[in-house]
Amino acid sequence: MAEIVLEGITKRYPDGAVAVKDVNLSVGDGEFVILVGPSGCGKSTTLNMIAGLEDITEGTLRIDGQVVNDKTPKDRDIAMVFQSYALYPHMSVRDNMGFALRLAKVDKATIREKVEEAARILDLTEHLDRKPANLSGGQRQRVAMGRAIVRDPKAFLMDEPLSNLDAKLRVQMRTQISRLQQRLGSTTIYVTHDQTEAMTLGDRVVVMRGGVVQQIGTPQHLYDQPENLFVAGFIGSPAMNFLHATLEEGRLRTSVGDLGLGDRLRRALERHDAPRDLIVGLRPEAFEDAALVDRGKIGSGTTFGVDIDVVESLGSDVYAYFTEDEWQPTATSELAELAADSGTADTGAGGHQIVTRLNASTQVREGSRAELWVDTTKMHVFDPASGANLTLSEEPAD
């Protein structure tokens, strides 16, 4: 296993289009790093450049301390798992898994041994002599993993390996991949467009947009301290709610009411010399049914009345939705892209939906008015022009 270092990696196509711009990333030995972003953000291109399937226009790529920019995939000693699994349909599972070793001229007994061990780990022993066409989706996925494992490569690259599976199997395989990665201690770079996968699998997550890295950090760090609107809106499910706000007399005036600024926020906004028009970001769990909030705590937030449209009870929590009319989703390109990615741009729902996550014991009912409370200490404030988060307390730590 090895360390992978990207320095100023850029991909420019002959027609001038830039797919990936100045990516700097250092993946430690045995680390599990996720590249995540909406389609077309350059994550797969980055992975292909690491694999050697695409040329690097600028920058240096080091694997295990060695510059490998001009090396063929064969000489980089990395294994890759593809979205379509890309199994060889004319070969048995055994031959699929042993193909790389056969090309490397490893002797037959060793190939057999390694393939059978990988098959044992992945529970594929009884399928070794079958053709991929006779396997289920999950089994094929495991064969693709097995093909990577037998080689004992310096690193694993995975390009959306779970997106062809159905939802239930995806969750199972997710834990299996996680367990496998820990067991093998392998350096892994994993590409996905699914932020849930990114949050649950990765040691660190790299959020990309339009070929540019937006933020690198642990899942929790990205969730708590998003550096910009895009990361804030992309990470988290349900997504963060955004509201237009104007800064007046030390308060943020929004369509749901005036939100008070705590000392920390006020200082942060002053430090950044915040403009008058701002965007406020509130995660669903920042809201609560006002009736259920402790007396002592209620002062640290704002209480407001809304008409609840929809209530979804999940048993453990209740999601309550209400509509806010002042919102213009295309106000910034980040939010427009987020809306397009999440599909909310296409639903044609009138107005802007705000999602709140309330305690299961709430009495909020569909179609009735409710008093909600929002914890303003958990509020993020963004500059609409640059998209930057103005409320980050410290300089972001990796």
Added chain:
Amino acid sequence: MTQSAPTAPQDAQAPKGNRPLSEGARQERRLGWMLCAPAVIVMLAVTAYPIVYAVYLSLQRYDLRFPQQAEFVGLSNYGAVLSSEFWWEALWVTVFITLVSVAVELVLGFALALVMHRAIFGRGTVRTAILVPYGIVTVVAAYSWQYAWTPDTGYLAALLPSGSAPLTEHWPAIGLIILAEVWKTTPFMALLLLAGLALVPEETLRAAQVDGAGAWQRFFLVTVPLMKPAILVALLFRTLDAFRIFDNIYILTSGAHGTGSVSILGYDNLFTALNLGIGSAISVLIFLCVALIAFAFIKLFGAAAPGAQEGGR
């Protein structure tokens, strides 16, 4: 194709085993037969009848110069053909031309298919240019080859030492016939192989690349096996066509100097010598050879052969 159509309704019935058909199924079956009927009737008229008639003629002594002497002679025409050195020489020439031209076409066709598949710019132009020979009538092309190789007037003959007339010598003439055949039909091979190349997923090739396969290994260990059905279709079509080679030989040498194929032999007996009995026997033998080739392809290549179940992939 058309022959398999009438069996379709039976296939539909197969899973039901021997249980009596429901009214709906019976109606569907009747509709199936009715939809197939026009094609079946046309096929019977234009193929089955001539084949049966040729078999009938091949069992007669029937020389158009002496029509009164026509009589049933059993298999003696076949005996005459199979014991004649002309048949065996023509068969050998035909097999040689078939094997060499199909082999060369496969290699060239693959090269052209890869060029068409990988062409980044001028895709349309490249494809058109490659397909031009296939768009020219065989007889026209054959005449232009004939002029080109004729001493004194031909531009290609002019490149040879003076006094040489390649079309009048056995091996050079066969070589030129093969050249004309290859030039003419390689584009067809390339087109069929191009369709096959589209069957090979890009990601599978990338996976092979990451697995450490070089360009040749990717081609022979991944591309070719995945294209096997398409390759077999191309080979089968071309072999059957090449075995019946006629026009190129007819124009270039008329079968002189030991260059006649079995089709030329049949033509000579039928239309020059007007011996319908012997000529029909030759035609039936050619038909049997073609059937044998098709059968061998299906048998040898098993499940991956065209027409077999798509279980090969």
